[in-house]
Amino acid sequence: MNLRSIIGTAALALASAWPANAADLLVTQYKNDPSGAPYGIALEKGLFKKHGLDITGIISGAGGGSSVRNAMASDLGYGDVTAAPVIAAAEQGQDVKIVSITARSLADLVLIVMPDSSLKTPADLKGKKFGISNPKSLGEMMGVLVMEKAGLKQGDVQMTALGSLSGALTALENGVVDATSIPIILFRSRGGESKYRVLVGPKDLPLIPSQVGMATSKAIKEWPEKLRAIQAARREGTKFIYEHTDEAIEILAKIYEPLPRNDVGVMVKELVQTKFWSEGRIEMPLLEQTVHAMKGVGMLQKDVDLSKVVDSSFLPPDLQK
Numbered sequence: 001m002n003l004r005s006i007i008g009t010a011a012l013a014l015a016s017a018w019p020a021n022a023a024d025l026l027v028t029q030y031k032n033d034p035s036g037a038p039y040g041i042a043l044e045k046g047l048f049k050k051h052g053l054d055i056t057g058i059i060s061g062a063g064g065g066s067s068v069r070n071a072m073a074s075d076l077g078y079g080d081v082t083a084a085p086v087i088a089a090a091e092q093g094q095d096v097k098i099v100s101i102t103a104r105s106l107a108d109l110v111l112i113v114m115p116d117s118s119l120k121t122p123a124d125l126k127g128k129k130f131g132i133s134n135p136k137s138l139g140e141m142m143g144v145l146v147m148e149k150a151g152l153k154q155g156d157v158q159m160t161a162l163g164s165l166s167g168a169l170t171a172l173e174n175g176v177v178d179a180t181s182i183p184i185i186l187f188r189s190r191g192g193e194s195k196y197r198v199l200v201g202p203k204d205l206p207l208i209p210s211q212v213g214m215a216t217s218k219a220i221k222e223w224p225e226k227l228r229a230i231q232a233a234r235r236e237g238t239k240f241i242y243e244h245t246d247e248a249i250e251i252l253a254k255i256y257e258p259l260p261r262n263d264v265g266v267m268v269k270e271l272v273q274t275k276f277w278s279e280g281r282i283e284m285p286l287l288e289q290t291v292h293a294m295k296g297v298g299m300l301q302k303d304v305d306l307s308k309v310v311d312s313s314f315l316p317p318d319l320q321k
Contacts, residue, residue, distance in 0.1 A: 022054040025230070026079035028067045028211060030060035031255055033183050034267060035103040035211040036080055038237035038277055040255045041248055047236045051229035064137070065089065068214065072096065077219030078230060082138055083209040083290045088299055090309045097220060097311040098287070100213035100231055100280035106142050107202035107274045108210050111181045114172060115197045119179060122150035122200060129158045131168035131177035138210065139168070139181045141293035145206040154296065172196075184270075185256060188263040203274045208289045213280070220311065227314040235279045235316060245272055281319045282312045 027036035039058055042048055048055040061067030063082060068089050071079025080102055089096050113119050119128070125147060132140045140159055147157055160177050162168040168180040169190060179199060187196065213234075215227055241248040249268050253261040271277065287306050294300040312320045 022056045023075045024059045026059045026071045028061040028081045042233040042237035044251045047233040051233045053229045077216035083212045086214045095217040098212045099215045101209045101278045103210040104278040105207045106205040107276045111200035112196040113179045126156045128178035129160045131171045131180035136297045136299045140297045144296040238277045280315045
């Protein structure tokens, strides 16, 4: 083998071991859910570049196991995805870890009824139909936890799968179901309080992570500095939302178009008040609550050793405690 061949072989090996310098970042429901807002701020304010990363854009994942698989197959081996599918994938032997908690509650959802509904509190849902997109979805987990808090038991409320969030909303409007939970962006884009009544709002929703940062073992082993850079940039984006909320709203209004800027402003300020976005710290009680909800909807049959599913070493030192 001549020198040119050796160099070429080495270059190919290096290229296969490291992600491309310029890469897209996968974030579940990026433009349809506010969980990924800190990434949008980080991209707009040049925070990824500040930490040595060339992030060319943010790809919106479909959600569920699909987003986990796409993140695993991505150049970075990283994605911001729903917590439950990551835990389920790890339990099934997939080589993934939770490296941060990015949104620490379900405040990006609202539980709604029609304005003329007789339901006044979650306890009133006993004997009623609750619309969900699909079984074992985040909406169903939210419903189970809300009803449990209201003193209801499994079976007291009929979970009705409608195939999609829009389907659940249409079923509510047509009286097929009595209540449903939908993302706050969809709620506002479809008329918000002028069309529906909020039964349980953001500040009263369960504290379980709606999204987490997930990485593959290959990314953890082969480019840990990129994972640290993502966490550092995202943390700065989160702090920017809390410390410069009005400026953040102007940036996010472009991401969430065609949602009107005023609606974006109301939503962001609500989420700031509820401390929705996390700087990244992995709060184990929140993940334990996720496991509890997963068992409640049949995603898991037993408890999970979460210590084997998380790795906080890529967070800034003060967030690793």
